[in-house]
Amino acid sequence: xxxxxxxPSHQVTQMGQEVILRCVPISNHLYFYWYRQILGQKVEFLxxxxxxxxxEKSEIFDDQFSVERPDGSNFTLKIRSTKLEDSAMYxxxxxxxADTTNEKLFFGSGTQLxxx
Amino acid sequence: GxxxxxxxxxxxxxxxxxxxxxxxxxxxxxNLQWFHQNPWGQxxxxxxxxxxxxxxxxxxxxxxxxxxxxxxxxxxxxxxxSGVYFCGQNNAGNMLTFGGGTRLxxxx
Numbered sequence: 001x002x003x004x005x006x007x008p009s010h011q012v013t014q015m016g017q018e019v020i021l022r023c024v025p026i027s028n029h030l031y032f033y034w035y036r037q038i039l040g041q042k043v044e045f046l047x048x049x050x051x052x053x054x055x056e057k058s059e060i061f062d063d064q065f066s067v068e069r070p071d072g073s074n075f076t077l078k079i080r081s082t083k084l085e086d087s088a089m090y091x092x093x094x095x096x097x098a099d100t101t102n103e104k105l106f107f108g109s110g111t112q113l114x115x116x
Numbered sequence: 117g118x119x120x121x122x123x124x125x126x127x128x129x130x131x132x133x134x135x136x137x138x139x140x141x142x143x144x145x146x147n148l149q150w151f152h153q154n155p156w157g158q159x160x161x162x163x164x165x166x167x168x169x170x171x172x173x174x175x176x177x178x179x180x181x182x183x184x185x186x187x188x189x190x191x192x193x194x195x196x197x198s199g200v201y202f203c204g205q206n207n208a209g210n211m212l213t214f215g216g217g218t219r220l221x222x223x224x
Contacts, residue, residue, distance in 0.1 A: 035212075043159070043202060043214040056211050089157060103147055105204070105212065107159040 002026045004108035006092050012114045013082055021077045021111045023092030032075045033093040033105070034067065036060070043091065049075065082115045089113075118143045120205050122215035129193050129222050137188040137218045139203035145181045146206055150188050153200040153217070162188070162201075193222045 005024045013019050025032050034046040047057040049067055066078045075094075079086055092108040119142035129135055141148070150162040163170050163177040165186065170177055174193075179186040190197055200219050204212035 042216050043204070045211045045213070048211065058211065091159060104161050104164040105149060106161060107151075109156075109158050112157075 004092055004094055004106050006090075006108035006111050008111060009109065010112045010114070012116065015084060015115055016081050019079050019082055019113065021079075021090050021092075021113070023075045023077075023108055024073050025075055025092065025094030026096075026106055027073070029094035029096045029106075031055075031095045032067075032069070033095075034077045035091045035093060035107075036088040037091065037110075038088045046077070046090075079113075082113075084115050087113055087115045118205060118213040120203060120213050120215035122201075122203060122218050124218060125216065126219045127221070129220065131193060131195060131222055131224050133193050133222075134189070134191045135193060135220070137190070137201050137220075139186040139188070139205075139215055141184050141186075141203075141205045143184075143205075145179065145184070147212065148179050148181075148186050148203065148205045149212065150177055150186070151202045151204065152197075153202060155199055159202070190220075193220075195222045195224055198222050 007022045032049045035043050037043045045058050047061045048055045064080050068076050089110045089112050091110045093105045095105050121140045123138045148166050149164050152160045165177045165179045167179050167181045174191045176189045198221050200217040202214050202217045204214045206212050
């Protein structure tokens with residue numbers, strides 16, 4: 001079964017450093033997303049991406065965050081200058097909303113980001 | 117914004133027992149999904165169910181959109197069912213708003 005893959009599974013960084021989290025969505029999907037989950041809390045939406053541009057973003061997704069689809073398969077989340085409170089599990093997801101009868105969201109296994 | 121509330125927050129079951137998890141939402145539903153987060157943190161999509169009833173093995177889900185709630189039924193629970201169950205909902209666009217989850221522990 002096709003799946004969303006994320007790398008790395010764990011990332012440790014120093015405060016103020018830039019990090020790039022990588023995702024390969026399911027190949028025929030058209031919509032891509034980043035969500036995050038701070039330890040013990042609910043999953044929160046960050047951003048959605050369609051047709052090579054951001055379609056929606058939350059208040060969390062400030063100027064420190066950016067997304068890119070550099071080629072036909074990868075989808076990246078960049079945090080320019082990490083803060084302690086950016087420590088969380090970051091999930092990439094994709095969906096094929098062209099199938100309006102089954103707009104399931106498929107999540108990757110996540111990247112655990114720890115900012116020290 | 118959309119409010120999504122899940123109950124109960126915690127649930128302990130003996131293996132073999134049945135359970136019902138509830139998800140209440142504050143706005144009209146366009147997209148309602150149930151997820152299982154296993155102990156390794158993976159989020160597995162269980163159901164896309166904006167309305168009606170669906171079944172998949174021992175799991176089934178029902179959404180009553182007019183009354184703004186969804187139920188997830190787990191029958192004959194197994195230890196592998198342990199984890200956190202989240203519902204997520206939106207009424208337009210792509211952004212799913214998640215509930216706080218139900219943490220389920222199934223004891224052998």
